[in-house]
Amino acid sequence: MTISFVNSLQSEWIKRKRSLASWLAIVGGFFTPSIIIVARIVHSDRLPALYEASGFWKLLWRNNWESMALFLLPIGVILATSLVTQMEYKNNTWKQLHTVPLSLTTIFFSKLVIILAMMLQFFLLFNIGIYLSAVIPYLLFPGVSYPKESIPFMWFLKENMYYFVDCLPIIALQYLISLRYKNFLIPIGAGFMLWVAALGSLSWKYGYVIPYTYSMFNFLKGEVVSKASVPAANIHWMAVGYFIAITGAGYVLYVTKKEKG
Amino acid sequence: MYSLETRELTHRFSKNEIILKDISLQVTEGSIYGFLGPNGAGKTTTLRLVLGLLKKQAGIISFFGQPFNENRIGVLRKVGSLIESPSLYGHLTATENLSLLQKIYQCPKTRIQEVLNLVGLPDTGNKKASQFSLGMKQRLSIAVALLHSPALLILDEPTNGLDPNGIIDMRELLKKLNRDHGITIVISSHLLPEIEKLVTHVGIINKGKMMFQGTLSELKQKEQQSSVVIDTSDEAKAMQIIGNNGMAPEIRNGKITLPIMAKERIASVNRQLVNDGIEVYEMSIIKNDLEAIFMDLINN
Known part of the structure; x- marks a missing residue:
């Protein structure tokens, strides 16, 4: 990793300050946990039994991930990735960025790394939110005991990693499209259509060819009864493959673009 | 360099x-x-x-x-x-x-x-x-x-x-x-x-x-290259008269243009055109300032 790449990362990190994409990562991280906290407060009479039941943490995890894996994570990734690149179009700053002494490779990959770092930030905040959605009701209601089971850290970590890997193809494709088009509606529209296509193809046996399905399949694989056609193949490796291929294509399209600002 | x-x-x-x-x-x-x-x-x-x-x-x-x-x-x-x-x-x-x-x-x-x-x-x-x-x-x-x-x-x-x-x-x-x-x-x-x-x-x-x-x-x-512009009722005849006097008139933007000359000579040209029955509507010296040079360069 060259010094100029590190310098470029620092520069990109400043750009995300107070941006819509960074707010999205923060709000997105706490959105579902907040809903769960409110639901538990409303149904506080059920809490003592819930907190004493076995499998508390895994159930809490699934409750939090249900809407996240199917809806909020893909949509959030589509929005955040597009917003990071559209920041340059909106502020008319591509021409500035392309006249600084950085190679196009450095510019391309430092932006991508910042998007991935923001995703990690979101995952961290979401995990904190999940923990808070367990702790806050416990602190609010005296009759509720702290779960006896210890937190399955390694399982959480593994699942986090799976979800992170599963949304990599979405990041790569949204990044490619939003670097290519000035009009914000194009990456958002394309992302939304692919997300709808992914939802519609969950029960199709070849649904896994759509790169936006993987976080959904990762969640649905744990369902006892599922209408989804969860593939037997390892979707996480497929996600990595898509990510590498789409990122490669995005890079070639970016460096060969005739107009750079 | x-x-x-x-x-x-x-x-x-x-x-x-x-x-x-x-x-x-x-x-x-x-x-x-x-x-x-x-x-x-x-x-x-x-x-x-x-x-x-x-x-x-x-x-x-x-x-x-x-x-x-x-x-x-x-x-x-x-x-x-x-x-x-x-x-x-x-x-x-x-x-x-x-x-x-x-x-x-x-x-x-x-x-x-x-x-x-x-x-x-x-x-x-x-x-x-x-x-x-x-x-x-x-x-x-x-x-x-x-x-x-x-x-x-x-x-x-x-x-x-x-x-x-x-x-x-x-x-x-x-x-x-x-x-x-x-x-x-x-x-x-x-x-x-x-x-x-x-x-x-x-x-x-x-x-x-x-x-x-x-x-x-x-x-x-190029600023020195000022000119005299003449607008008349009969440009063809005026061009001929001026040309017969050893000058080299040109038509630019629909008007006769001559290289800058002494004011007595300008008066002489005017007198001759009027004596030959040509009406002279305008006779002016165009100073070729930077703006004019610029406009001239981009218009040609």
Whole structure:
């Protein structure tokens, strides 16, 4: 990793300050946990039994991930990735960025790394939110005991990693499209259509060819009864493959673009 | 040595649409080079090409004697630019806008306040760029271009949107940068009066072709070539009469034009035309000032 790449990362990190994409990562991280906290407060009479039941943490995890894996994570990734690149179009700053002494490779990959770092930030905040959605009701209601089971850290970590890997193809494709088009509606529209296509193809046996399905399949694989056609193949490796291929294509399209600002 | 030189730079957006044809710019080190031309002449396209914002199709671009494509990063370390409208992140403060570039150029952090002071924005560091007026945005963009102490500054119409005071301030700032810091400046404009008090060298472009390139004094030499314009009721007959008197009249813009001559001779021509029954509506001396030369170059 060259010094100029590190310098470029620092520069990109400043750009995300107070941006819509960074707010999205923060709000997105706490959105579902907040809903769960409110639901538990409303149904506080059920809490003592819930907190004493076995499998508390895994159930809490699934409750939090249900809407996240199917809806909020893909949509959030589509929005955040597009917003990071559209920041340059909106502020008319591509021409500035392309006249600084950085190679196009450095510019391309430092932006991508910042998007991935923001995703990690979101995952961290979401995990904190999940923990808070367990702790806050416990602190609010005296009759509720702290779960006896210890937190399955390694399982959480593994699942986090799976979800992170599963949304990599979405990041790569949204990044490619939003670097290519000035009009914000194009990456958002394309992302939304692919997300709808992914939802519609969950029960199709070849649904896994759509790169936006993987976080959904990762969640649905744990369902006892599922209408989804969860593939037997390892979707996480497929996600990595898509990510590498789409990122490669995005890079070639970016460096060969005739107009750079 | 030339800070910037192009040779036979040609660019087309489509097969039949030539935007630039054989543009050969020569920007002498230490000069202030005014790149002039009407809107749509090809100024911005030329500057975008030399900075690598457009893919070069034909021709040679070199900075400080080095070819640009082979030395892009090294060259860009020594060049500051402002192309058309300001390039600023609206959600960031002035200091943050400069700070993100300071990280790339690795210049001292103290340089941020220095350039803010230099462009007359000393107390605006914590204000978001989106809250700036257009004039302030232009100044901040100049600060961005100056942050890494470039040897060459390329400014594309930097006075767009500035009020008269802002234009004067900008001119004084650029003179100061050139005089005190030795920065070579290329400034494009479509208005000659706006930059004639600033530049040492001039390049005039029209419809993608260079019409003139040289020092301001070379351009001013053309100023001496004033002319006499005569508007009559019968141009053909008047041309014949004047020609018979050993003069070489021409028709320009529908009027007879003669090289400048003594006022007694002008009176004599007038008398002769009237005696021959031609009505003379206008007889005037056109002083060929810089504006007229510019207009003449771009209209021909």
